[in-house]
Amino acid sequence: MAHTLSRYKKCVASKETTVAVEKKPTVERREVVALNNEISELKSRQLQLLGKDLTGMGLHELRQLEHKLDAALLAIKGRKEQLLLEQLEHSRKQEELAQQENEILRREIEELRGLYPSALSAVTPPTFYLEYHPTAQRTCSSSKDGAESQTACDGDLVEEVSDTTLQLAPPDGSGRKRKTPELETRSCNSENNPLK
Structure with missing residues (x-):
């Protein structure tokens, strides 16, 4: 009889576990369905806030x-x-x-x-x-006919004398300024040097 009772207890325990296992999926399914409904409702509200799905309002x-x-x-x-x-x-x-x-x-x-x-x-x-x-510069007078551009004084050709000075100084003008050198001027007098 003890053997029969132990078998009975085992059988009852296994039925209870199967019922509990069957109840868990139904609870989980309900939660999944509720969460899916909530997600779809939130998406609908989001679309309404964006002004895209206003048909049911x-x-x-x-x-x-x-x-x-x-x-x-x-x-x-x-x-x-x-x-x-x-x-x-x-x-x-x-x-x-x-x-x-x-x-x-x-x-x-x-x-x-x-x-x-x-x-x-x-x-x-x-x-x-x-x-x-x-x-x-002073140059001698040119020939009377104007054909020659060179002039002569004292029998020599007059060289154009150019005196260009280069001075390096700061821009504020604190440097010394030189006097411009005066050139010896050559004078040509027609009395002293006749041109012909």
Whole structure:
């Protein structure tokens, strides 16, 4: 009899486990179905918020949706304005720091200029320029017929004398300026040198 009872207990225990196993899938199936329904409802609401699927909505629902969208738009604009103001304040602080740094550097430069005026001028090389001083020329009168362009004085051909001076000096004019040399002028008198 003990043997029969043990077999009975085993049989009853196995039936209970199969019933429990069968109950678990039905609960899970219900949860899956509920979650799928919730997902489809959320997708539908998303499409409505995007303005794409408004077919099943009445006038009252459309007004509610419009108010929700207006409130959301105002919140977005407020946040955007807040971010822009923060960026503006940050930029102003950076500008103030840059101005302070520039002022400090400007003061340091002025102090260095006051302490080392000759050293700073030696550091920056002077810019040189050319100076041209044209000289006055006198030529002898040409032949009467005008055929020859060369002139003669004292039996020699007159050479055009050009005195071009080159002077290198800094542009501020602190360098010495030379006098333009005066050329010996040759004079041709028709009395002394007759041309023929």
